[in-house]
Amino acid sequence: MTPDQRTAAYAEAAKEFNRRAGRDTGSSVAEQFDRRLTLLQDLLYCRLHGDVQEVVGKDSMLMPVSELKTQLAAKTEMAIFEVAESRSAADELGIDTRPDDWFARWLARILLGAAVEAGALARLAEYEDQAPRERLLAFTDVLARVLPESRRAPLVLFNLFPLSVRIAASIALGDRVRAAAVRNEQLEMQPALGDCTVCRGQLLTTGKQCPECGNPVWKFNWLVAD
Numbered sequence: 001m002t003p004d005q006r007t008a009a010y011a012e013a014a015k016e017f018n019r020r021a022g023r024d025t026g027s028s029v030a031e032q033f034d035r036r037l038t039l040l041q042d043l044l045y046c047r048l049h050g051d052v053q054e055v056v057g058k059d060s061m062l063m064p065v066s067e068l069k070t071q072l073a074a075k076t077e078m079a080i081f082e083v084a085e086s087r088s089a090a091d092e093l094g095i096d097t098r099p100d101d102w103f104a105r106w107l108a109r110i111l112l113g114a115a116v117e118a119g120a121l122a123r124l125a126e127y128e129d130q131a132p133r134e135r136l137l138a139f140t141d142v143l144a145r146v147l148p149e150s151r152r153a154p155l156v157l158f159n160l161f162p163l164s165v166r167i168a169a170s171i172a173l174g175d176r177v178r179a180a181a182v183r184n185e186q187l188e189m190q191p192a193l194g195d196c197t198v199c200r201g202q203l204l205t206t207g208k209q210c211p212e213c214g215n216p217v218w219k220f221n222w223l224v225a226d
């Protein structure tokens with residue numbers, strides 16, 4: 001998408017959000033969701049694939065077509081999972097996401113473009129019926145098919161990921177108190193994340209990541225530490 005197309009897409013998304021959710025913050029909500037969730041996709045892909053490839057791939061200036069296809073497929077699956085997790089977070093924050101499943105379709109269009117494929121909508125419907133744990137297991141299964149090396153990632157990376165999505169959703173929807181509470185859940189899950197001398201495990205501003213530990217999708221060495 002060009003910057004102009006993106007601005008137009010946000011304006012369109014903002015109108016629909018305001019109408020459906022009865023708010024007037026739609027343009028910042030749409031932009032925050034897009035920027036934060038896209039960053040989480042980029043970072044998770046990097047952790048699962050890029051970090052592993054770093055040793056072999058540095059000399060190659062051109063990414064092979066097969067790798068681009070894998071990346072697109074993996075990030076599409078991540079986006080679908082993010083939509084499902086965000087829908088659940090939005091429900092908890094008092095937004096009625098159900099009529100026509102509008103919220104999921106709205107966010108899917110922001111993340112995946114105007115023409116969301118039938119396969120993505122079917123997966124979203126499956127996720128909707130699942131409890132959080134079941135949904136996460138289904139996501140890791142799908143991801144392992146697209147990106148087999150994801151099986152080598154520490155389990156805690158996957159346990160932290162839905163919470164990072166919920167933080168992004170809470171901030172996008174203007175509830176920083178809820179976002180901070182979810183970050184505390186992550187710190188309880190993996191106390192070492194609070195030891196980073198650069199970010200101290202704090203919430204970061206939109207578009208930022210911690211160069212030291214990787215917050216909000218942590219580097220492996222921070223996940224296997226005691």
Ligand SMILES: [Zn+2]
Nearest residue numbers: 196199210213
């Ligand atoms: Zn850090």
